[in-house]
Amino acid sequence: MKKITELTAELAAPAVAEAGCTIWDVEYVKEGGTWYLRVLLDKEGGVDILDCEAVSRKLSDLLDEADPIEGSYTLEVGSAGAERALKRPSDFRRFLGSPVLVKLYRALDGRKELPGVLEAYDEASGSVTLALGRETLTLAKKDVALVRLRVEF
Numbered sequence: 001m002k003k004i005t006e007l008t009a010e011l012a013a014p015a016v017a018e019a020g021c022t023i024w025d026v027e028y029v030k031e032g033g034t035w036y037l038r039v040l041l042d043k044e045g046g047v048d049i050l051d052c053e054a055v056s057r058k059l060s061d062l063l064d065e066a067d068p069i070e071g072s073y074t075l076e077v078g079s080a081g082a083e084r085a086l087k088r089p090s091d092f093r094r095f096l097g098s099p100v101l102v103k104l105y106r107a108l109d110g111r112k113e114l115p116g117v118l119e120a121y122d123e124a125s126g127s128v129t130l131a132l133g134r135e136t137l138t139l140a141k142k143d144v145a146l147v148r149l150r151v152e153f
Helices: 004-020 050-068 091-095
Strands: 022-031 034-042 074-079 099-108 111-121 128-132 135-139 144-148
Touching: 004 022, 004 050, 034 091, 034 128, 050 074, 091 111, 091 144, 111 135
Parallel strands: 034 074
Antiparallel strands: 022 034, 099 111, 099 144, 111 128, 128 135
16 A cells, blocks of 8 residues: 555645656654645746646545545645755755755754755765855765755845
């Protein structure tokens, strides 16, 4: 049986393509006692509210028809955002050379958040290499809680 996120991505694909978008991520998470099914979109030039509305309306009907989720949940369709989390190897490859914020599970030299530039990603090990000013730091996958794009002003 397919995971809820995989099934949702398949159901959403035609509506997402029709809106001129791509699926960045699908999450099915419980927060504060409520289940959320989130579909995060990406589009060259940015996702707007009309894109989200069009996908949400069509996907809601498709989910009602397929009924893959027992119990209640809240469907959210939105933009992946400028400071989106990088999860897949393709995300890391796409954003090499970009400013990122790396959050660590345990502090390193008294810091759990490291702003830097994504220099490399090793797909085999999952390690991330950051440029932190003049120094370069490679972090093992087991130490990294989150890598997120960082917008600089």
